[in-house]
Amino acid sequence: MSMNLLEVAHLTKRFGGILAVNDLNFSITKGEILGLIGPNGAGKTTVFNMIAGMFRPTSGEITYMGEKIHRFKTSRIAQLGIIRTFQLTNLFGDMTVKQNVIVGSHQNLGISIWGSIFNTSPTRSKEGRIDKEIDSILTFMGLSDYYDMLAKNLTHGLQRRLAVAIALAAEPILLLLDEPLQGMNHQEVKEMLDCITAIKQQGKTILLVEHNMKAVTSICEKVIVLNFGEKIDEGSPQKVMQNPKVIEAYLGGEE
Amino acid sequence: MIKKPKIIDIVYWAIFIGLFFLPLFTKESYIFHIFCLIGINIIFACSLNTILNIGELNLAQTTFMGIGAYISALIVMRLALPFWIAMPIAMMVSATISLAIGFLTLRFKGAYFLLFTFLFAELVRVLLSNFWIGLFGGVPGLTNIPRPSMSIPGLFSIKFSSNIEFYYLIMILVLVTIFVMRRIDMSRLGLLFKAISQSESLAESTGLSAMKFKILGCAIGCGFAGLAGSLYAHFVGIITPHDFSIHAVLAPVAYVVVGGMGSVYGPVLGTTFLMALSHFYLRQFGLYELLIYGVIIIMIIRFMPEGLISIPRNVSHWYGRLSKKE
Numbered sequence: 100m101s102m103n104l105l106e107v108a109h110l111t112k113r114f115g116g117i118l119a120v121n122d123l124n125f126s127i128t129k130g131e132i133l134g135l136i137g138p139n140g141a142g143k144t145t146v147f148n149m150i151a152g153m154f155r156p157t158s159g160e161i162t163y164m165g166e167k168i169h170r171f172k173t174s175r176i177a178q179l180g181i182i183r184t185f186q187l188t189n190l191f192g193d194m195t196v197k198q199n200v201i202v203g204s205h206q207n208l209g210i211s212i213w214g215s216i217f218n219t220s221p222t223r224s225k226e227g228r229i230d231k232e233i234d235s236i237l238t239f240m241g242l243s244d245y246y247d248m249l250a251k252n253l254t255h256g257l258q259r260r261l262a263v264a265i266a267l268a269a270e271p272i273l274l275l276l277d278e279p280l281q282g283m284n285h286q287e288v289k290e291m292l293d294c295i296t297a298i299k300q301q302g303k304t305i306l307l308v309e310h311n312m313k314a315v316t317s318i319c320e321k322v323i324v325l326n327f328g329e330k331i332d333e334g335s336p337q338k339v340m341q342n343p344k345v346i347e348a349y350l351g352g353e354e
Numbered sequence: 355m356i357k358k359p360k361i362i363d364i365v366y367w368a369i370f371i372g373l374f375f376l377p378l379f380t381k382e383s384y385i386f387h388i389f390c391l392i393g394i395n396i397i398f399a400c401s402l403n404t405i406l407n408i409g410e411l412n413l414a415q416t417t418f419m420g421i422g423a424y425i426s427a428l429i430v431m432r433l434a435l436p437f438w439i440a441m442p443i444a445m446m447v448s449a450t451i452s453l454a455i456g457f458l459t460l461r462f463k464g465a466y467f468l469l470f471t472f473l474f475a476e477l478v479r480v481l482l483s484n485f486w487i488g489l490f491g492g493v494p495g496l497t498n499i500p501r502p503s504m505s506i507p508g509l510f511s512i513k514f515s516s517n518i519e520f521y522y523l524i525m526i527l528v529l530v531t532i533f534v535m536r537r538i539d540m541s542r543l544g545l546l547f548k549a550i551s552q553s554e555s556l557a558e559s560t561g562l563s564a565m566k567f568k569i570l571g572c573a574i575g576c577g578f579a580g581l582a583g584s585l586y587a588h589f590v591g592i593i594t595p596h597d598f599s600i601h602a603v604l605a606p607v608a609y610v611v612v613g614g615m616g617s618v619y620g621p622v623l624g625t626t627f628l629m630a631l632s633h634f635y636l637r638q639f640g641l642y643e644l645l646i647y648g649v650i651i652i653m654i655i656r657f658m659p660e661g662l663i664s665i666p667r668n669v670s671h672w673y674g675r676l677s678k679k680e
Binding site: 151153172173174175177178182183185189190191192193194198201202203205206226265266268269 | 545548552553555556557560
């Protein structure tokens with residue numbers, strides 16, 4: 100059991116009378132890409148928001164590296180190494196690409212006010228070190244040609260990639276990607292999938308919410324299928340897609 | 355890494371050096387009186403800008419100026435300590451009180467934050483007007499607040515009793531304020547403030563405690579508001595609770611918006627322009643003064659939503675378009 104990075108037990112979330120997530124159990128092993136799939140409104144993003152600390156679960160527990168985190172604030176959870184991206188593009192629009200990534204990397208900045216104001220030499224050397232790290236992240240995500248461009252002026256595909264770059268700068272252990280391929284064209288999808296695979300090879304664990312089944316099948320070892328807030332199947336993508344319940348959830352029932 | 359000085363920095367230094375030699379050309383006390391007030395308001399507008407930078411408008415900003423003014427005046431008058439000790443204490447007290455207030459109110463956003471700061475402003479005004487009248491002086495406030503003086507026995511002694519002397523004191527403090535604001539703005543700390551105002555959810559999800567940084571930004575701003583208050587008290591010599599009521603924050607908000615929110619020089623430019631306009635030029639229109647003043651503000655906001663600071667950029671933009679047409 101020590102291999103489990105994150106464990107979700109009996110997780111339930113109610114919004115008034117609506118049961119968004121019902122008694123969900125799953126775990127993520129270190130180093131894997133786990134896909135979370137299901138039709139619209141199945142509760143995938145709600146699960147995400149609970150892991151990332153934006154919602155408090157109604158009941159149930161989330162354990163991360165042996166620590167119960169479901170009552171922590173978002174920023175605290177992020178400091179522990181769980182970094183999320185957003186379904187709708189969420190960037191610091193009026194800042195340059197580089198500045199966006201700098202903000203992402205602030206956790207390892209250790210900013211002091213006096214250091215900032217007087218531009219002391221420890222601050223400068225720290226900033227120099229981080230600049231190098233940022234360069235490598237931007238090159239890795241294929242954004243090195245856009246350093247000084249304002250984030251709001253990038254194309255949609257590049258914006259989605261910048262969002263991942265910000266998350267990477269925050270040095271995630273567990274990366275939560277909420278529909279990273281949304282609204283992308285064929286070429287952009289292919290490039291993003293390559294990036295995700297490369298991130299995995301760096302030893303990061305990824306939880307992925309995605310609608311694009313072909314993409315999910317190609318990069319996830321394991322998927323969890325949600326429907327109306329309940330887990331209906333779990334296993335390899337090929338096996339899951341054979342399950343009549345899963346097909347029904349996606350294509351609609353007969354009655 | 356050595357950064358190339360920007361044109362705006364050069365212009366700024368040129369203006370400061372010019373202002374330094376101003377007393378060679380005129381000795382008119384009224385002019386220096388207005389310049390001192392402009393300086394105090396620049397410090398205050400900068401402090402207000404710090405809080406606008408984290409995405410909130412603090413209606414109690416003048417209250418923190420008032421706290422600084424009263425603390426500073428009381429320390430000098432009751433404890434007979436020099437201004438040079440009272441001023442930093444006033445800054446620290448304002449900043450410390452804002453830490454507590456920020457902790458309570460910054461979890462609210464937008465209109466709710468406005469309402470809470472409004473309530474705090476009124477609370478302090480009522481406290482100063484009606485309670486401990488022996489100490490705070492009630493509605494008439496405190497009078498005969500002495501001007502600061504500085505002397506090193508045997509070397510020199512300055513009493514900042516004339517407006518020209520006070521003008522130099524304020525100029526130095528304005529320089530310090532702008533220097534600190536500019537350093538924060540260019541540093542990573544300033545970048546994080548901007549990030550929080552642009553997308554708090556994203557900032558939080560990368561591990562930034564938005565609350566902590568907002569409180570910090572608020573405390574820096576309120577510290578400088580305290581400085582402005584302390585200077586105001588010792589410059590004017592009379593302070594009343596009404597000077598720091600909720601109405602007093604509205605003019606500085608106009609200065610910041612007209613000059614250009616977000617940048618450091620915007621509020622400086624806006625304060626100088628609007629105050630100089632109203633004190634040196636619009637006085638002659640008598641009853642129509644405020645009417646014309648208002649129309650000018652509306653026109654600037656309508657046609658230059660990014661403020662006066664955007665003029666050079668806009669001009670080069672128009673110029674580029676014109677030369678392309680030909």
